Amino acid sequence: MADKKIGHITAINGNMIEVAFKDSVIQNEVGYVLIGNERLKSEVIKITNNTAYLQVYEITKGLKVGDKVEFTGELLSVTLGPGILSQVYDGLQNPLPALAEAHGFFLPRGVVLDPIDEKKKWHFTPTAKVGDTLYRGSPLGWVPEGIFQHKIMVPFDLNGEYTLVSVVKEGDYDLTETMGVIKDPKGEEIKLTMSFEWPVKIPITAYNKKMVPSEPMVTKVRIVDTFFPVCKGGTYCIPGPFGAGKTVLQQLTSRYADVDIVILAACGERAGEVVETLREFPELSDPKTGRSLMERTIIICNTSSMPVAAREASVYTATTLGEYYRQMGLDVLILADSTSRWAQAMRELSGRLEEIPGEEAFPAYLESRIAEFYERAGYVELPDGSHGSMTIGGTVSPAGGNFEEPVTQATLKVVGAFHGLSRARSDARKFPAIDPIDSWTKYKGIIPAEKVREAHNILRRGDEVHQMMMVVGEEGTSVDDFIYYLKGEYLDTVYLQQNGFDAVDAVSDPERQEFIFNKIHTILYTDFHFEAKPDARQFFNELRQLTLDWNYIQMGADEFVAQEKKIDAHIQAKTKA
Amino acid sequence: MRKVYNKILSIVGNVISVRAEGVSNEELAEVSTRRGTSLAKVIKIDNDLVSLQVFAGSRGISTDDEVRFLGSPMKVSFSDNMLGRIFNGSGEPRDNGPALNENLIEIAGPSVNPSKRIIPNRMIRTNIPMIDVFNSLVVSQKLPIFSVSGEPYNELLARIALQAEVDMIILGGIGLKFDEYMYFRDELEKGGALSRSIFFMHTASDPVVEGLMVPDLCLAVAEQFALKGKDVLVLLTDMTNFADAMKEIAITMEQVPSNRGYPGDLYTQLASRYEKAVDFEGAGSVTILAATTMPGDDVTHPVPDNTGYITEGQFYLRNGRIEPFGSLSRLKQQVNKDTRDDHRAIMDGMIQLYAQYLETEEKRSMGFRMSDWDKKLLKYGGLFEKEMMDLSVNISLEDSLNNGWDILSQCFNPDETGFRSGLIEKYWPGEKKTKVKKADQEISKEEKKEEKPLEKEETNKDEKTTNKTKSVVKKSKNKKEVSKSSKK
Numbered sequence A: 001m002a003d004k005k006i007g008h009i010t011a012i013n014g015n016m017i018e019v020a021f022k023d024s025v026i027q028n029e030v031g032y033v034l035i036g037n038e039r040l041k042s043e044v045i046k047i048t049n050n051t052a053y054l055q056v057y058e059i060t061k062g063l064k065v066g067d068k069v070e071f072t073g074e075l076l077s078v079t080l081g082p083g084i085l086s087q088v089y090d091g092l093q094n095p096l097p098a099l100a101e102a103h104g105f106f107l108p109r110g111v112v113l114d115p116i117d118e119k120k121k122w123h124f125t126p127t128a129k130v131g132d133t134l135y136r137g138s139p140l141g142w143v144p145e146g147i148f149q150h151k152i153m154v155p156f157d158l159n160g161e162y163t164l165v166s167v168v169k170e171g172d173y174d175l176t177e178t179m180g181v182i183k184d185p186k187g188e189e190i191k192l193t194m195s196f197e198w199p200v201k202i203p204i205t206a207y208n209k210k211m212v213p214s215e216p217m218v219t220k221v222r223i224v225d226t227f228f229p230v231c232k233g234g235t236y237c238i239p240g241p242f243g244a245g246k247t248v249l250q251q252l253t254s255r256y257a258d259v260d261i262v263i264l265a266a267c268g269e270r271a272g273e274v275v276e277t278l279r280e281f282p283e284l285s286d287p288k289t290g291r292s293l294m295e296r297t298i299i300i301c302n303t304s305s306m307p308v309a310a311r312e313a314s315v316y317t318a319t320t321l322g323e324y325y326r327q328m329g330l331d332v333l334i335l336a337d338s339t340s341r342w343a344q345a346m347r348e349l350s351g352r353l354e355e356i357p358g359e360e361a362f363p364a365y366l367e368s369r370i371a372e373f374y375e376r377a378g379y380v381e382l383p384d385g386s387h388g389s390m391t392i393g394g395t396v397s398p399a400g401g402n403f404e405e406p407v408t409q410a411t412l413k414v415v416g417a418f419h420g421l422s423r424a425r426s427d428a429r430k431f432p433a434i435d436p437i438d439s440w441t442k443y444k445g446i447i448p449a450e451k452v453r454e455a456h457n458i459l460r461r462g463d464e465v466h467q468m469m470m471v472v473g474e475e476g477t478s479v480d481d482f483i484y485y486l487k488g489e490y491l492d493t494v495y496l497q498q499n500g501f502d503a504v505d506a507v508s509d510p511e512r513q514e515f516i517f518n519k520i521h522t523i524l525y526t527d528f529h530f531e532a533k534p535d536a537r538q539f540f541n542e543l544r545q546l547t548l549d550w551n552y553i554q555m556g557a558d559e560f561v562a563q564e565k566k567i568d569a570h571i572q573a574k575t576k577a
Numbered sequence B: 001m002r003k004v005y006n007k008i009l010s011i012v013g014n015v016i017s018v019r020a021e022g023v024s025n026e027e028l029a030e031v032s033t034r035r036g037t038s039l040a041k042v043i044k045i046d047n048d049l050v051s052l053q054v055f056a057g058s059r060g061i062s063t064d065d066e067v068r069f070l071g072s073p074m075k076v077s078f079s080d081n082m083l084g085r086i087f088n089g090s091g092e093p094r095d096n097g098p099a100l101n102e103n104l105i106e107i108a109g110p111s112v113n114p115s116k117r118i119i120p121n122r123m124i125r126t127n128i129p130m131i132d133v134f135n136s137l138v139v140s141q142k143l144p145i146f147s148v149s150g151e152p153y154n155e156l157l158a159r160i161a162l163q164a165e166v167d168m169i170i171l172g173g174i175g176l177k178f179d180e181y182m183y184f185r186d187e188l189e190k191g192g193a194l195s196r197s198i199f200f201m202h203t204a205s206d207p208v209v210e211g212l213m214v215p216d217l218c219l220a221v222a223e224q225f226a227l228k229g230k231d232v233l234v235l236l237t238d239m240t241n242f243a244d245a246m247k248e249i250a251i252t253m254e255q256v257p258s259n260r261g262y263p264g265d266l267y268t269q270l271a272s273r274y275e276k277a278v279d280f281e282g283a284g285s286v287t288i289l290a291a292t293t294m295p296g297d298d299v300t301h302p303v304p305d306n307t308g309y310i311t312e313g314q315f316y317l318r319n320g321r322i323e324p325f326g327s328l329s330r331l332k333q334q335v336n337k338d339t340r341d342d343h344r345a346i347m348d349g350m351i352q353l354y355a356q357y358l359e360t361e362e363k364r365s366m367g368f369r370m371s372d373w374d375k376k377l378l379k380y381g382g383l384f385e386k387e388m389m390d391l392s393v394n395i396s397l398e399d400s401l402n403n404g405w406d407i408l409s410q411c412f413n414p415d416e417t418g419f420r421s422g423l424i425e426k427y428w429p430g431e432k433k434t435k436v437k438k439a440d441q442e443i444s445k446e447e448k449k450e451e452k453p454l455e456k457e458e459t460n461k462d463e464k465t466t467n468k469t470k471s472v473v474k475k476s477k478n479k480k481e482v483s484k485s486s487k488k
């Protein structure tokens, strides 16, 4: 690429520029606005006649008509290779800690650093042999990255069949070294290193097939795993008004979810929330591996005051990194907070392009973009017969907390589970504030569906009685109905609600959930005999306290068994003979 | 020399356009009219057609008035000489002091690298029990006061400003009424805080657009002082006026509105200001308190709604008091564990009892008979409102906590309050410790839990009263709806 293609700015409107060009321009290719020493990354998003429209991933203050734009011929891409785990990137894969080291407190404009340290040595063990037939995604060997075997693979854009000509011996190498050479059927040789680039908006599909998600992704949040489960490779959304607990729920999931890798995409939300993760994760240990939680985490951080266009890119950056690790047979979880901010970034751009707006000024293609995004999740069978998965969970921040708005509605059409947070529940401090009546899932969880449905029926029935009581008062309610109400409340308080800040209660693994759920299920379907409502209330108050205390005791401890006995005794005293 | 243009092609709303070359995006220009000069900012460039937003408004601009480009974006002087001074929305003196031109800094600069932020952990004491005890304010927090106009939110801001232990106060007025502006001035003067304050004042009688730069001016200056190690408190009042000014420009520029006429980037615009709140590692901090009036007392209105999605909690000001329900400081748990061992217990316990009081009050107003327990609650509610919620109460956190125990002991027996016996032993005033025994047994379990991580007791107790809280919330919502529909 000796002589670069150059264009000139003809118009500036917010973060969108129009650029006149001479020869040719590729849709979605990257261009750099050259202003002094700064190179402002931009992406072509529309081309008409001899004008290219670019969205600039930086603040456009100071740009002038006539400023030069250098076209690269490459689509917006990320670098894939060992060294991505535990990194903190902005939406364009710029490493934030390295930027801070080089530039201090503020984010400089137009600076691009290597996303992965090229000089770091990795210990490589070859697994492919000379003469082997290789395809895109076939491993040459692996390097240890934290607790994982990071596979060094044939780049995903090399379609067709290749023969391995040579591969280096076991030893320490950095990202600039040639690890092996492959040749295509025509005999043309290609050198491979440990890293390569991939365009973020194109899904990585170097797998045999996608399969229906069927293995539960355990989050250790009871209301999720038992009532509204998500499967590995599935998709789910968490809509809710401000302050309802979306971020806290995702933070808990990012800590305790039973997956290999968690990618947090902080998309247009508060910087302070990322800081909590950033500062706390290195100190916390992953219960499964005993290693620092940060080792299994990647943070993509494009908070609300960072440039809007990069916010749009950040969710794609996150999914691309996720797909890359999925190719290694790992289970990846993407948590995006908040997809509404991403949708708003699209809306801003669409407005500048003067496209015909849809509902609430969102572009007409909002739905298809949301669908495409969630479609990148999936449980896949890899060429070697192993499996990998990428699960996507996105929060939605609906205007006014009203779910009848375009982003929530478009999301609900495509996801497999809906964890709707309710203002009433969060105001009453019933956390996690997932509405047990409105939420739904298409996935199977760790508890047999029939039993869950039975518990859910009690909940619904109890809720109906409660609604009725608000009108007719307690006096007008029969004792039997009142017991339904109390049972529903009981299930809600001791099982659906969970103290996310308690070391024991916050982490309810499947064995525990199953055990406790069965106990509670039995209680819900026990016939109790009460003379009057105050007796019933008293009984359930005590039962509730006993069960809550139980929730705070480690399963397997002697106290746990003792507490269970107390509960049993309490129940027996009131069971109808 | 910069070129001067004197052919204005269009004047629409407060946006003018001229044909000019070599102009850069967001560059500043001066528009000279017979009435004087006004600053204007480049907001769009299409080839040689440049659109500018005129801060003094377009009224009286003639098509042959002069437009002179200044070659740089908006800057503001930054120095200690600013202390005690009052500027307008364009950063020019509004008092009789000299204009400041030294050490110019750009406004709306780049954002802080998230990896350089630290987790906030310093409490700001305001001596207002509803804040200090129930929703502690934290250094570097961004927090709005949601209220309808007519509520004393400016009084509240002034009071916090005076009582907060900060190094500096920067007050940004956007569409402030003149008497409110004078009120702030007098209060800070009386409190002896004027010499550590800076005002950027845009009043209701100034051109609307001129208010648009006020938050950026305040925050740019605050940021610089913070980098120099100062803890700065920025007060912005009223951010709804700011949003309305943005709406006006957006409509002029024929942008497609997203919600009730507000532009689609309202969230981003508000966030880029609020996110300037920061605690710098090894330097000072910026804390932002903002008044956000809610048109029609509707929290789902786009301005409070978008604000709530950005800020770290909110204070609801209603009937002259900070509402205990709905108000939230999302950072309080970072600080209230280290104040006094009864802080969290008082915070939760008193609110739960107050929730029960509200329910009783409801029953009373419907003519139900009051039980002994109800009577106790009624007495409690009255005392709580008078000695905790009333904004005229002005006591330290420790005194508030003691006062809390006092109120409790005037109304209840210890075992009726649900507090841990350890705390009751330590803090319950006077002789009334008799009934602790029975409570002890239940509570010994809880004591064990105490050693486990924080928050625990908070939630645990919550659960005991959630039903009640919930119904209270529901009811008060109903009430609101009723009052709304009756207005119609």
Ligand SMILES: Nc1ncnc2c1ncn2[C@@H]1O[C@H](COP(=O)(O)OP(=O)(O)OP(=O)(O)O)[C@@H](O)[C@H]1O
Binding pocket: A240, A241, A242, A243, A244, A245, A246, A247, A248, A249, A269, A397, A431, A432, A499, A500, A501, B308, B309, B310, B329, B330, B331
């Ligand atoms: N599981 C929980 N346990 C205890 N408290 C919680 C829980 N979830 C949320 N909260 C409380 O609610 C507050 C707001 O929660 P969170 O920040 O998750 O809301 P959000 O839905 O992400 O709001 P926004 O849309 O404004 O980002 C928290 O600061 C905390 O006080």
Ligand SMILES: [Mg+2]
Binding pocket: A246, A247, A248, A269, A337
């Ligand atoms: Mg959030």
